[in-house]
Amino acid sequence: MNKLKLTIGIFFLGIAGFAQKVDYTEYNLDNGLHVILHQDNSAPVVTTSVMYHVGGKDREDGRTGFAHFFEHLLFEGTENIGRGKWFEIVSSHGGKNNANTTNDRTYYYETFPSNNLELGLWMESERMMHPVIGQEGVDTQNEVVKEERRMRMDNSPYGNILPAMQKNMFEKHPYKDPNIGYMEDLDAATLQEFKNYFKKYYVPNNAVLVVAGDINIKDTKKLVQDYFGPIPSGKDVVRNLPKEEPITKEVHAKFYDANIQIPMTIIGYRTPEFGNKDSYVLNMISKYLSDGNSSKLYKKLVDQQNIALQVGAVNLEQEDYSMYLLYSLPQGETSLATLNTEIEAEITKLRSELISESDFEKLQNKAENSFVNSNSSIEGIANSLARNYLLYNNTSLINEEIDIYRNITREEIKEVANKYLKPNQRVIIDYLPKSEEKKAE
Template sequence: MKKTFLSTLLVCAGFFGSQAQQVDFEEYDLPNGLHVILHEDKTAPVVITSVMYHVGAKNENPERTGFAHFFEHLLFEGTKNIERGKWFEIVSSQGGSNNANTTDDRTYYYEVFPSNNVELGLWMESERMYHPIINQIGVDTQNEVVKEEKRLRVDNQPYGNLLKAVKEKLFTNHPYRWATIGSMEHLDAATLQEFQDFNKKYYVPNNAALVVAGDIDKPKVKKMIEDYFGGIPKGAEVVQVDAKEQPITKQIDAKYYDPNIQLPMIVHAYRTPSMLEHDAYVLDMISTILSDGKSSRLYKKLVDDKKMALQVAAINLSQEDYGSYVTLAIPLNNTPLEDITREIDEEIVKLQTELISEREFEKLQNIYKNQFVTRNATVAGIANSLANYYTFYGDTDLINKELDIYKNITREEIREVAKKYLNPNQRLRLEYLPEKNQ
């Protein structure tokens, strides 16, 4: 009943939040370096407490991959004051929900509670930061959990190793070259001390942003934050990765064999700029033009008109240090992969040589306006956005300015950015194939 009630409140918060244009917030730093962001929204009695740590798979030792994702699980094990295995029980018994997720660049933990439990959420996140218990029992338990997740989501999932196959060819020096879930062999070989050292290095207040959003009383919440987080010692300075890749000047041809698929896939991947650069926004728009919906260029051409592909997509994977622009397609009726490559390239050449129509441009602007509203339609969505904008851009107010960036992109910029990055000599061409002799 409590979960149903909370879900209803979140829906209500989403409905009212979707009407808002400006996201108001307050931010400040504690002396220990913890960055605090507060967003007050009284439309529903719901509160989100969340912490984003600026640590992801790219921060790992190349011989110990998978640590960041492992900690996504490990830091739910228990703390000095939260008995092992009781974390989720405490949250659910108070009508709340929680989760976490990890990328190559950051790890994000959050709780959603009825607003009268904001203090509980803050206490639990402070416990995770200050008093985690990292022992062999917890490591062994979560090792099995992560292995099972890898079996289900990667090893036994059709096309489950697609991202791995792309990354290990597209990047040769930067740690984006390994999968976020990492290597089970590396996790098996790690010592308890290595896990404890990783925690001490990265899960510290000066490498984190705390966001409290929803139905809050800010003076009271500030006092709670000081009480629970103020005494946590500052960690050593965290120096982020600075690894560079040489430009790709000749098409990389590769094959990857997957025992879990029946149909091949053709993949084209281009290494593109960091999400911090303006061109990354333009590449977002290019991916929308090519494959967002059934009226998009690639879908209409390859799936509807020519019946050459079962599925097709163009995706701009923006990350902190580099991006990856990926087009992919699953052929239909035994269409040769080379033919699909040719058809996709033809559409990209059109973007490189012709301005998109005014009508298509207007549609594009409407799509991004709707996406912006949707992303910030719930308090939970706003909390996540605030944490992201601070952690990566150092500009929390980008939540109110990013839509203007998209609005100001021109048709000429779309043409020039496509011409700059999406060329055959700058890419990986990967044939993702059924395993031989299966």
């Protein structure tokens, strides 16, 4: 090992050394709410968060996008928080808050100075117990969601990459539809349908509450019981989502975007769910192929061959099926077919050869660095605890996940590439400027 390599190795070992064990306490309230408490008194801040097990996939045909819609609607107000006052209350008490929705879950959180712990708990209990779901709020948030869709998808360059892939990768499972849903579905929904949706999914036994930061465990348990204990549980959520048949023959489709001038190729493979060991291996393969300027695809397509403006790979992990995506923008007159051929050449190497020891060592260092960074803040720890419990069914992953990456071998990388990243298992999308559509007719 040369001096530079030794220095880099010591640097990353030093970073990993800061990945101290995250202590936590977890238990259930009588109404089924799972509670996780993490005490860290090193800074006077606290994060209160609730993750609900409801996402874009929880819908009926003709009623898509409800979970994302509720991400917005549940900031409208409650019986005790005036309409439009939510953000004002948070900011006036020195806090910040946000929410986000995926196909599998919805996450709300506030971060306050720790003397406002009770305020954070009260607000989240209000959201769960006393939301005002009225026609005025529904109409207002309907317009907000429409504007978000226009901004992020319809009027944004490359804004429909994921929907284009989802539509072609899934035939039966709700993952075939965009998380934000279709606007005509929200327009057609009645107020009672929204109320029924809330009653079904936004209940204590379908959620996890995480409180992390400058707290006292005993005192916090009492506050949690006071504010969340009286909330009645709901019926157990039962999902019978359709299963997809394996992809055994390459799917090749086109999508036209009026907001772009440069085409893009997107290659997708259906991959395993959250928590599957193979999914961790695919995350490492992503870093190997496209993490940084020295990664295999970037170095080859952008630096050496000068045929791509950009190239990337990512494993989009989900609860039922994940999607492994590779994408590239051509340089000059380079065809999308040429990019696909060169990308496949690198995938072929992964399937047929072991990666080098030096590349493997670098991958492990990157995995450790990412793990440390994800838990370097109270907000990050709260998110990890909630996600690990709700989606992975294993809260202890917050301390054990790094060992999963450390135990991955070069042989497993080759095996997983052979298992999931074959040409007959892929979906290829030619993502083209709208102007090309007429030429294709």
